[in-house]
Each structure stands twice: as structure tokens, then as C-alpha cells.
Amino acid sequence: MAKRSIIPFGPQHPVLPEPVHLDLVLEDETVVGAIPSIGYIHRGLEKLVEKKDFKQYVYVAERVCGICSCGHGMGYCEAVEQVMEIEVPARARYLRTIWMEMSRVHSHLLWLGLLADAMGFESLFMESWRLREKILDMFDATTGGRIIFSVNCVGGTLKDMDRDMLAGICRAADEIEQEIHPVMETFLRDYSVQSRLKGLGVLKKDDAVLLGAVGPMLRASGEAYDVRMLGYEAYGDLDVEPVTAQDGDCYSRCRVRLYEILQSLRLIRQAAEKIPDGEIAVPVKGNPKGEYFARIEQPRGEAIYYVKGNGTKNLDRFRLRTPTTSNIPPMVELLKGCQLADVPLIILTIDPCISCTER
């Protein structure tokens, strides 16, 4: 008879930059159950809508998470704009799209680095993060911030890009595209990486849908669902196509994110080419009244922003359902039956963002 034991995992763990706690129920070396417990980063941000007015709250929404910051600001603005029926100028929609795709590249490169680090592949970690610095430099040049840069406002954007900045972004995109090839080759073809990732943590397509997986997690299982296809902001004018893989294992999730980087670089160049001239914001009058569910595709998957206004400057309710909230139930299922040594890798391949989840 196998010996049952419970191993606590986290909150402070070398593989996770953020605290999350799991109770792993083991039979010998095999995990038979996992009970997630969160709450280490819960701040109660949704409650702040009652204290800050709806325009100020953009800054709070951007600080839900430091990695997905741009998207959270954008999703919140999108929801408020829909409630107030504001038509955002075309140039602002393109600018948002460019910053959003740059965020996706930076987030995926960050994740690739963490994955390499979790496998003990230190040089690959450093190389991914070195590439990521190029994107951060462009954020710095266009907005003045590296990570949290507050460019969105209700009704448009706060900053504009001139022609040199757009050319600089395209140049950075070209450089990354060239230099990422050895990194991609290593992630996709290296023997030790393959032996670590292939066949590990398989999520079947039907399970992925019914367990509510989103983003690269869902697409790696073969379901072509990418909210960008809805055509919000400027995505309607660009060539977006969901990147999918079929196997649903850790290797597929890695592959989907790698190809999404290439896709995002393409979209950045395309948007920089097509961007129209004009205003970057429209004045906002009055207060929001009504409700709306806005969906956007964050680097980690579909995020839902619910806004309910009552005609005053403070919103009644703001609700954010982040991709990681949806990805935790399938992760718990994947952990059942895996080996203890594989737990960090499986947790990492859902690309958990705990500060998003707990808000």
C-alpha cells in the first residue's frame, strides 16, 4: 500500500516569483490531489471603485498586475467606453493595439525565461530576458515607463507616437525576430527540453473547454479561440489568426506561445504601417450609466471586464475575471497523477499570474 502524505508547496518557492500555496496530496511520489489556497496578494482592488472616480480608476486597474498592466487599463477603458457609448479615435485604437501586442511579446518572453529557469536551463533564461529588454526599451522610449506605463484613458490614449518612435518599434521587432530564432530552435528541438516537456500534463480538447481553460492553454489543446478575432480596437483591420497546437501537453503550450511572439511582431509592424493620423482622445462628458461585459485577449488568455455604472462618478461595480482564475481549475486536474518533481513545470506552463487572480 502506497504511503499517503501531504506536501505544502509555497507560498515562498524558488520557481514562483509570486506567492501561491498548494497542498499536494501524494501517494509515494505521485500526486493524487491538489488543493489551491490563495489570498497572499488579495488587496480588494474591485472595492476601490467606490472611492475613486471612474477616470481615476484606470490607474488602479493598471496596477492589478505589473505584467498585464497595459491590457487591464485597456480592458477597463473599453468597458467604460461601451457603457458611455464613446467612439474612440482610430489612431488611439491603433496605438492601444501596438502597445498591447508589445505587452504580449514581453509577457511571453518573460514566461519563456521562467520556464527555462524552472528546467535549470540558465543560459536560455538569460537569453529570453535579454531579448525582452528590447521591448522594455521601446516602452521606455514611447511612454516613459518600463512596465507600468499608464497610457490608456477613458476616451483614447494619453500619449502619441511620432514617426521615429514607430520606426524604432519596427526596428526592435525586426531585431527580436532575427535573434529569437536560436531561442525557438532550442525550445522546440533541443533534446533535453523536449524530454522535459513532451507528454507532460496533457489536457484534452473536451476537458479544456469544460474546465474553462482560456488563452494559450486552450489553444494548445486544439481549440481555436482567440478573443482578438472579435475585432476590438484595431484587430478588425489586422490579420489575426488563432495559433493552435494539438497535443495539449507542456510542449504544445510552449510552442503556442513561441509562435504567438512571431505573430505579435507581425501585427506590430502591420499596425505601425496602417496607423491613421488624427486625434488620440475624445473629451468625456457625463458619468457612466448601464452595464457591459468587455472581453479582451490578454497574453494569458481571455479576460472579462464587467462595469456597472449608476450615473454617478463612482461605479457600482467593477469585476475582472482574469485568465488565471479560469486556468487554475484545469491546472488542478493536470496535477492529479503527475510526479512530484513535475509539479513546478505544470504550474508554470499555465503561466500563472497570481496578482491578477487575487486582485
Add this chain to the structure above:
Amino acid sequence: MGKMSRSPWLLHYDASSCNGCDIEVLDCLTPKYDIERFGIINTGDPFQADILLITGGVNSQTEPVVKQLYSQMPSPKVVVAVGICACTGGVFKECYNIRGGIDTVIPVDVYVPGCAARPESIIDGVVKAVQILDQKRAAQNQEA
């Protein structure tokens, strides 16, 4: 920076930050900023750490963790609060589940402001922490 008596080891903990400062702390270790050139290594083990970098405002779940990590570190030790949330609570100060800066729980030696704190200022804060570490060690040796 003058003479650096030895190579300090860092311990990083996220006490309910938004992740922004955390990835900047990690960024300090990567090729562009490369804090290792000062002989500094990031460790996951409090028993071997000299400098504790904390990000984010403390809440009631992270408070015991922060206190435990601090008590497990050998003396002399220096605490660096990274980011405005760790200094005062920042934008989250009014939240119901945020206590405020790290100094409401453990003594803080160096405050690094910013949202998110830039790698340059984090490195500056760490270099200041090394000086304080030297002073604390000198004082400890005198007592002994």
C-alpha cells in the same frame, strides 16, 4: 563604492505586490543590469541571506511569512522596501486588505520608491544596503 567587504546574498519576497516590482527585481539579475557583477546572488533560502528585498504592502496573510523570513535570516541583516507600495502602501493604501508599508511589520533600512521601481534605483538601494550591512557588522564586532 569603495571596498566591499564581501558578497551579500539577496532574498526576495512578494508581500502582496502587483508583480511589477518583482519582475524588475528579477530583471536586475539578467544580462542588461546584472547585479551579480557586485558579487550579489539571489537566493531562495532565508538562512543564507543578508539582504531582504520586499515588494508590496503587507496584508494579514503575508505578515506572518514576512516576520518568519526576517527572523530566519542571520544577523546582521538589512531590509530594503522596493516600490512605493512597500514604502507606504501606495495606490493600494485605501484597500481593505492592505496594512501599509513594510515598516508596519518589520524594521526597514532602505526605501526605494517608484511604481514600478526602476532597476537602476533598485540597484542603488541594494548598494546602499551593502553599506548599512557593513556598518551593522562593524557595530556588532565592537560589541563582541
Add this chain to the structure above:
Amino acid sequence: MTDEKSVIRPVDKAEFLPAVIRLKKDRWRLAQICAVRIENGYEMSYSFCKEYQLVTLRLVTETEEPVPSITQIYPCAFLQENEAAELFGVPIEEVDPDYHHKLYRIDAETPFKEKG
């Protein structure tokens, strides 16, 4: 851009669980659960996605009135239902697993129940 693929459908308590079961049979994905505090009660929104459509079931209940859990149908609902119970005090019945207000382990009791 208006999202015409998003609809909100009010349901009463008797129709609620059968409606969720029908959605599950048609392979809809649970997108989100949201509680809103209204006067003398709660407004629960359950959103489901299929392809690019989003359907939201809207259930309005009174403060002390128990809400059935959908974790028997969609097990992945446990996180968001526990959250609604802990932060809003929505009396959700038979959540599996039930964290009994220990998901976030916050000091403040049901902070979203009262305004301000």
C-alpha cells in the same frame, strides 16, 4: 464597436439550474461568475462562451435567500463561487469544495456586502 454577440438573459431560480445543464450539454464554456450587491439582495451573473458568443444568465436573489451552486454541473466554478460567498456573503449552497470563507482568509468580513 458594439459586441452584438453578448446578451444578458434574466432567469428565475426554478429555471436556473436546468438552463445551466442545457448549456453544458451544448458544450458551452463557463466564462465568469459575478456578484453585484443591490438593495436587499444580490444580482448574480453567470456568463458562458461558445465560439465567440457570450451569454449571461442573470439571477436576482434576496440577501438571505440561498443560491444553488453550479459546481455539480461545472466543477471549475468552485473558485468564483467561493469568492462570491466570501467577499459578498452570497449564501451559495453546496459548493464543492466549500472553503467556508477561507479562500482569501481576509480580516474584513464580506467587505463587498456594505457600500463604502
